[in-house]
Amino acid sequence: MSDRTPSDSRQESRFPLTSPEGLPVDAWRSSTPRRVLVIDDNPAIHSDFKKILVDSPLSAAASDRVADAAKKLFADALQPANKDRRRRSGPRFELAHASGGAEGVEIIRQATEQDQPYELVFVDMRMPPGIDGIETVRQIWEIDHRIQTCICTAYSDRAWGDVLDELGTSDRLLILKKPFDLIEIRQIAVALSEKWRLARRAEQHVDQLELLVRSRTADLQRAQVLDRLTNLPNRRTFQQRLSVAVQQSEQDPDYRFGLVFIDVDRFKLVNESVGEAAGDELLRIVGNRLGEAVRLTDVVGQNKSSGTLVDDDERRPSHTAARIGGDEFVVLLNDLTDDDDAEVVAQRLCDVLSEPYSVGDKPVAMTASLGVTSSVHGYGTAEDALRDADAAMRQVKMSGRGNVAVFSKQMREESRRRARVETDLRGAADRGELRVVYQPIVRAGDGTLAGFEALIRWQHPNDGLLSPAAFIDTAEESGLIGEIGGWMLDEAAGAFAGWLSRDGTGLAPIPATLPSKNDPSTLPVAININLSRRQLLEPDLVERVAEVQKRYNLGGGRLKLEVTESGVMENPDESVQRLRELRNTGVRVVMDDFGTGYSSLSCLHQFPLDCVKLDRSFIRQLGQRDDYAAVIEAIVTLTKAMKIDLVAEGVENLLQWDMLKDLGCDLLQGYLFGKPLDPDIARGLVMLPTGSQIIDGRLATADDFQKPAVSLAA
Ligand code: C2E
Ligand code: CA
């Protein structure tokens, strides 16, 4: 290997260096002797060849000249083969001899079989009684078409034209007239064997290029059908397969398919916290789990339409798992037996995907939301089926994630409605379609006004007054909540500040020292404004809130922001930090809907809070189930110990008020004291003399307490 040129070693890094015949390249490239066969019936000729090619090689200089000539003749484009070696000595030859055509052909055959090809053959034209030179060459070429051939003819032999007629024009054929000069023989032998070797190299080069092209083409083809990250089919491939399934379901009433749409929950957050590379790794694991689960899924027992026994492999349906977007995956379940099968499989996939992950040494908890649809809905296109599975997945996202939902017609309606809402909601604030209503919050002890919760309404041009349930989720999903929330903050804070000025000429002076929390009657009237989970993450939230607070002079606890526990839990570290910053500006933080979702008492210690709002569901059960009273009492004890306020929501009757008062709740909110009120009415409540009791959105009268409690229920 010592005489390889640098370009050789470059090639080696990409390709194994073997010749087309499978020989190591050096076997025919470098210092190995050049294999020459002489076929002649005259023994004297053989000894001449031996003398000139084997026994007395020419001087190195003469040999160089010959090799250079050969190079010029045949190999301008190719690298000089063996520069170094050539300088040392002329090429060596290995001679074989045959005294007749048939014997020569046999030698070539064996050599070819043993992968020891001859490079050059000298053939005498006339070798009676055997076959002549032309026939010999023809047979040799049948065995090895690459061999260089020199036919030696005497004067009386056949003409050049005849030879060409018989064998065809070829660059592997040279005709040499006898008697010949021995030097000439040497030159021819060097030149033609060199030509043979250069041709081999060129051939190898082409083979290598072909290999390269083939592998690149395969790469490209793979990229066209497979997802680079997970090696699962990509969107395009999946759509094709789904289209086939859709078509088949249209033609064959017995054929059913299922489609599962999978979205990894909160992947963006996970990705940000573990880093992009680990995020990719997680997606790969998700892909693997899906691919594996689908491979092992055999939801059909036997192909129903054929009804015949088929072997196992044939029976196994070809389900397809694919990645069709960043953290979106899909699974096509082919040839289902039962309409419910898809849901069963989806549930299994959901379980598989919620098992713990680990990237590096780090454990990562992750779940996915899965939407399911099937051919039951009679799809005409793959897009329709995908859209519905996606809609079902979205349903899961909205109701808490990490679960499975099966598509229904109502969902289609719902997703259309959402799309409409999103369009209409854009710019609603600027067009003056949004309103704020204010629900009183009273002190549990005496029913006097402690504040309001501002609640949004949308005066839709066609659909009338809409409650937040009809559009807040869409606003959240579409990001419109930023605009709406900003409007709400300004509107509610501004209106409330206006009422506090009482005579409308300016804000009431706020006491220099805050009233003591233990004396409820001195608590300032406050405005509660809801913050959505998305608003909580807005980078300029704190700045905005501080600005509003300053503009309307709402320091000292007059502005309270309500956040939900699930909203905070979505991104606990950042949210907690944000809540701290908010409190530092002087606003109060209220935990809304406490007791729903993941709720845990321990979260009260973890979050920076001023107040907890007990969810309506607790109050509804109060008086019906004893254990609820016990739970509320525990929460009261805890919040008292932590010195945070407790508001009970959804108080609808006097009985509930009584019980909550006895249990030790500080503040109450509910229809009993007032439904969400128009600004003018709310303002009227602020104007009432200190100590006024509020019932049903107005000043309470003695009558209100005479009536039986139930009749006061909303
Ligand atoms: P929430 O913050 O829990 O607000 C309380 C909801 O309970 C209000 O519904 C209110 O009208 C209702 N409610 C109050 N007392 C009673 C009662 O005694 N009985 C019954 N059955 N219901 C009562 P609303 O106004 O429809 O608001 C629904 C939800 O919409 C709110 O729940 C809040 O999560 C959200 N929301 C409202 N306004 C805004 C806003 O400006 N921004 C954000 N991000 N969300 C808002
Ligand atoms: Ca609220």
Ligand code: CA
């Ligand atoms: Ca609430």
